[in-house]
Amino acid sequence: MPDLVxxxxxxxLGDNISTDDIIPGxxxxxxxxLPELAKHVLEDVVPGFASKVKLGDFLVAGKxxxxxxxxxxxxxxxxxxxxxxxxAKSAARIFFRNAINQGLLVLLCDTDKIGDGDELEINFTGxxxxxxxxxxxxxxxxxxxxxxxxxxxxxxxPYIQKHKDxxx
Amino acid sequence: MGKTLAEKILSLxxxxxAEAGDVVIADVDWAFVQDxxxxxxxxxxxxSGFKVLAKPQQAVIFLDHAAPSPAQQLSNDHxxxxxxxxxxxxxxxxxxxxICHQLVAExxxxxGDIIVGAxxxxxxxxxxxxxxxxxxxxxxxxxxxxxxxxxxxPESFLIELNGVFPRGVYAKDLILYLIGQIGADGANxxxxxxxxxxxxxxxxxxxxxIANMAVEAGAKVGLxxxxxxxxxxxxxxGRGDNYKPxxxxxxxxxxxxxxxxxxxxxxxxxxxxxxxxxxxxxxVKGVKIQQAFIGTCTNGRLEDLAVAAxxxxxxxRHPGTRLQVAPxxxxxxxxxxxxxxxxxxxxxxxxxxxxxxxxxxxxxxxVLGDGEVCLSTANRNFKGRMGNPEAMVYLASPATAAASAxxxxxxxxxxxx
Numbered sequence: 001m002p003d004l005v006x007x008x009x010x011x012x013l014g015d016n017i018s019t020d021d022i023i024p025g026x027x028x029x030x031x032x033x034l035p036e037l038a039k040h041v042l043e044d045v046v047p048g049f050a051s052k053v054k055l056g057d058f059l060v061a062g063k064x065x066x067x068x069x070x071x072x073x074x075x076x077x078x079x080x081x082x083x084x085x086x087x088a089k090s091a092a093r094i095f096f097r098n099a100i101n102q103g104l105l106v107l108l109c110d111t112d113k114i115g116d117g118d119e120l121e122i123n124f125t126g127x128x129x130x131x132x133x134x135x136x137x138x139x140x141x142x143x144x145x146x147x148x149x150x151x152x153x154x155x156x157x158p159y160i161q162k163h164k165d166x167x168x
Numbered sequence: 169m170g171k172t173l174a175e176k177i178l179s180l181x182x183x184x185x186a187e188a189g190d191v192v193i194a195d196v197d198w199a200f201v202q203d204x205x206x207x208x209x210x211x212x213x214x215x216s217g218f219k220v221l222a223k224p225q226q227a228v229i230f231l232d233h234a235a236p237s238p239a240q241q242l243s244n245d246h247x248x249x250x251x252x253x254x255x256x257x258x259x260x261x262x263x264x265x266x267i268c269h270q271l272v273a274e275x276x277x278x279x280g281d282i283i284v285g286a287x288x289x290x291x292x293x294x295x296x297x298x299x300x301x302x303x304x305x306x307x308x309x310x311x312x313x314x315x316x317x318x319x320x321x322p323e324s325f326l327i328e329l330n331g332v333f334p335r336g337v338y339a340k341d342l343i344l345y346l347i348g349q350i351g352a353d354g355a356n357x358x359x360x361x362x363x364x365x366x367x368x369x370x371x372x373x374x375x376x377x378i379a380n381m382a383v384e385a386g387a388k389v390g391l392x393x394x395x396x397x398x399x400x401x402x403x404x405x406g407r408g409d410n411y412k413p414x415x416x417x418x419x420x421x422x423x424x425x426x427x428x429x430x431x432x433x434x435x436x437x438x439x440x441x442x443x444x445x446x447x448x449x450x451x452v453k454g455v456k457i458q459q460a461f462i463g464t465c466t467n468g469r470l471e472d473l474a475v476a477a478x479x480x481x482x483x484x485r486h487p488g489t490r491l492q493v494a495p496x497x498x499x500x501x502x503x504x505x506x507x508x509x510x511x512x513x514x515x516x517x518x519x520x521x522x523x524x525x526x527x528x529x530x531x532x533x534x535v536l537g538d539g540e541v542c543l544s545t546a547n548r549n550f551k552g553r554m555g556n557p558e559a560m561v562y563l564a565s566p567a568t569a570a571a572s573a574x575x576x577x578x579x580x581x582x583x584x585x
Contacts, residue, residue, distance in 0.1 A: 016352060016353075016442060018550040018551075020530075020548070020550040020551070020552050020553050021550065021551065021552065024530065024552040024553075024555075024557070025204075025529035025530040025531055025552075025553065025555065026530045026531065026535070026552070026555045026556075028204045028233070028234060028242065028529070028531050029234075029238075029239040029240075029241040029242050029531075030241065031204060031207060031208065031245070032207050032241060032244065032245055032248075033241065044551060044552050044557045063353060064352055064353035064356070064386070067352055067353065067386065068288065068548060068550060069287075069288050069529075069548075070205060070285075070286055070287055070288040070290075070302040070303060070304055071204065071205060071304075072205070072208055072286075072304035072305040072306060073208065076208075090353055090356060092353070092356065092386060093356060093357050093386065093388055094288055094302055094303060094304060097303065097304065097307065098303075098304035098306070098307075101304060101306040101307060102306070144191050144320060145191075146191055146318055155306070156212075156306040156307065156310060157212055157215050157216050157306060157309075160216050160310055160313075161216055161217060165314065166193050166314075166316070166317070166318050168191060168192075168193060168318070
């Protein structure tokens, strides 16, 4: 479960960041070596991304984040890089579900109101994001209760370890 | 209130009255992984504490993405997958057997089934009327263990297909055109359902090409009704008994209805670096290509190889253009040999690759160099997709790929058909 209130700095990305952008297929040989794979996260989009991220930073994207492949390694390496939560205008279906399954919070909101480097405070329970830099408050869309429940347990595997089954 | 195909299948499999927007828990008929998502699935399965599969004979591992393996790490992943198959008695398809989605269509998918695969193009089996969708490794791990998963029942778009494909225009051109219209996120979380009088003439091979790319518009599934053509396909592959007709209700509720008149279509292309960056071939003609790639789960079937072979027969690839062909499955390969297509392709200068994903995802067998351009019959052209962020990938039909391989530049296939 992400903390009820998260604070961090925005790292802004554009629209249509694909899972090939997040972790290209050419690194498939590193998928069983996640720490090594994570060094390459988003490197084709933001050179040196892995070394630039500070623990708790927020990845702030435009529309259709994570389109493409079902590789769950994409949210895995984003989380490993230290990103505390993802904000996007919209997110591709499989990526969204994979991120939640990895216990990585994804909130959908109007990210045009967030600039690169802005200080943000996310109140997950209230579904609100405060942009401390601009003073603007953003509301975000709600996820189905089962996704909130999975997120609350820290991801699908801890959820299943605890509940042994899906509970609607 | 009538039901869409998606609502019908999810109602049946969740033993409830499923309507768009509901969240249901549904039985999973088939769950599968491939070699780049399977290792994480196995680790998640074991970390959850699971030891046995809910339905071992309906669980499948495919070694297709990095097959034959180009790296020791991937070879070790293959060992892990083979061991898991031994431990759990699930099915496994080896290097050279073919691409997961083609093998699912040939061997497993039935109308009304729910299929989850750790691969986004799992939607391909929607061609047979199966609710087939891609998921991540964790979701498939749990589906393998419990034999079920949760779904939000999608709203559906009805794509109403009428008319006849003109000469030189194929299913690939139709789905590229549609994705250009809908946009890469236009059907996010939705079901694309195909209908209209043109379905009566649409072969299973064409349906598989179309369903395969539903995910490129963001869709959860690309569903075709199960009809006479589905029945004939199932009979051909020895499971005619599994056929049951499956149609949406007449009064089903669609979020959108998109009519497409096939008569008015022309050969289409996706331009780098987005699948929805679609233009008619006539407007992109003349772009030089260093590689043409015919194959993949989108366009590696017998009909596709037949079209390419017919265009390339007695001709040669352009000296500046490599031509690579990968049949989608062993069976496709054998039939293409029997029919002489492979001979025509080899004589035209093609390099024939083993059945599998080949160059599609940039691991091996045709990784592009800096500044190179590939015309591919695959489904994705994202930056870096074919192994090099400095390369450009255009997507088109096998006919356009074959014609362009001859000229060495993007060419309207109607000049050869």
